Amino acid sequence: MSAKELAEVCDRSLATIYRRVQAMENYNLLTEEVTRDPDGTQYSEYRSELNEITISLEQGQLDVDISIEKDAVDQFAELIQDLEQSEKQDGQTDTE
Numbered sequence: 001m002s003a004k005e006l007a008e009v010c011d012r013s014l015a016t017i018y019r020r021v022q023a024m025e026n027y028n029l030l031t032e033e034v035t036r037d038p039d040g041t042q043y044s045e046y047r048s049e050l051n052e053i054t055i056s057l058e059q060g061q062l063d064v065d066i067s068i069e070k071d072a073v074d075q076f077a078e079l080i081q082d083l084e085q086s087e088k089q090d091g092q093t094d095t096e
Contacts, residue, residue, distance in 0.1 A: 002045050021046055028068055 001009075007017045024030040030046045037043070051067040070078075 002043055004043075006046070028070075029066075 003014055003017045003021060006012075006021070007014050010017065012020075021030060021032075025032065029048065029050050031049055032044045032046055035043055035045050049068045049070065051069045052065075053067075054063075054065040056063045
């Protein structure tokens, strides 16, 4: 769905939609895909990565569990990135 379509469906301004989209992208809840019309016009479409949200309240404690859909390639890339960051952090502590 494009930002313009979201603005119409949600009855919000484009600026508001773009702020919300940016926040959701920051939390990996949306992905952006650039699309071209037959006339060559380029625009972004957004796809939800959200699988499920579970909210529970027990004994006054709120628990929120968010399940995000990721393909194997994305999961592998994140694993490599995490490992590289760990190695950098380990290297910094060894030299200190």
